[in-house]
Amino acid sequence: MTSSVLKPAAELAKTNARRFPNESAEYRRARQELLVEEIELRRHIERVAELRRALPPGGEVTRAYEFTGEAGVASLGDLLGSKQTLIIYSYMFGPQREKPCPMCTSFMATWEEKLLDIEQRVAFVFVARSPIARLIEAKRARGWTRHKVYSDASGDYTRDYVSRDDGDVPGYNVFTRHNGTIRHFWAGEMGAGTVDPGQDPRGAPDLDPLWAVLDTTPEGRGKDWYPKLSY
DSSP states (O other), rough: OOOGSSSSOOOOOOOOOOOOTTTHHHHHHHHOOOOOHHHHHHHHHHHHHHHHHTTOOBBBBOSSSSEEEEEEEHHHHHHHTTOOOEEEEESSTTOOOOSSHHHHHHHHTTTTTTTHHHHHTTTTEEEESHHHHHHHHHHHHHSSOOOEEEEOOOOOOHHHHHHHTTTOOOEEEEEEEEEEEEEEEOOOOSSSGGGGGOOOOOOOSOOOOOHHHHHTTTTTSSOOOOOOOOO
């Protein structure tokens, strides 16, 4: 997508005929200006996605990682299954935690009904450092049936692709396999060092629809609350 083949966002915004009861001229003027920015944001998201897809080949995976799932021991290749692409979400539920991270749990919960759709194209699994029995227990407590959970008991994978010092932090990694070779494709690399003033560390665009929904409200995300494991 190049700007030379796109109509200016302001021109597209002028085609918007939406109007709502009793809105003021001031509101409509500001809303039209915002619409221009929303169109530009959509285009920027697409440009970033194109740049991501165009990345050169990532590092080859040469280490034999071993995970423990509900059906036993599995390799990285086993996690790929019949797919060429694998997403691994590493969530915060290390042995030192009594319960899984509420934020990670909230994040993961949004995918329960989407996993079948996602898995038409790619493999998607969830990895944590706790023993598999704890992961299964927590999964059942949430009523999840579609999440494929795996324990990185040794921590080898976690230290290489999530946290060098084996910290209890989240991670999102994508791997690809071509002609039998597995390579790292992309990972979220935005964190505490890249955060803007007054914001929590987060990536862009947000993968969690929770934040996208709250961003459409006058209250926004807020700073006085946190997802809970139970309500």
